[in-house]
Amino acid sequence: MRMELEKRSPNILFVNATMDRTFSLHRKEIVEQEPPVNLVKYRWPALFMEYQVYCEFQRTTTVSLQSAFLSALETHTPKILRMFRFRRAYCGDEMQTLLDLLYKQ
Structure with a gap:
């Protein structure tokens, strides 16, 4: 996924689908290991995209952030x-x- 986001025009549908599929994995990693922000940014760069912030909030709370x-x-x-x-x-x-x-x- 990181390689996809480094492209000039990444496939956002692929990024969204990947983030949906890996939700439990990245949530578990962040909650249990409490990695520093720079490591989270390296491992899960899509979490720092505006749209993915909205999606992550919705996945976590089932409420629309906006x-x-x-x-x-x-x-x-x-x-x-x-x-x-x-x-x-x-x-x-x-x-x-x-x-x-x-x-x-």
């Missing part, structure tokens, strides 16, 4: 905006302009 993140962000956005409004002194001019626009909406 929808879970966006849902949580939607829930917490009013509190985050309120926090920024109270701490305006620490925000740059661009952030203050953006906050003013959001507040008017």
Whole structure:
């Protein structure tokens, strides 16, 4: 798989299928052996691709990472905006302009 990812245009379908088939193997290796990140990156380079991060989260939790993140962000956005409004002194001019626009909406 590492050789496939080193190609100029790797076969993503092959990478996805391989990661699906080896899920229990790489999960067991990471959980039991706790290898350093550079070794995980060498052995399982696809785990560091954005799409595979989503897939790995889904394999582990059966929840879509993107929808879970966006849902949580939607829930917490009013509190985050309120926090920024109270701490305006620490925000740059661009952030203050953006906050003013959001507040008017």
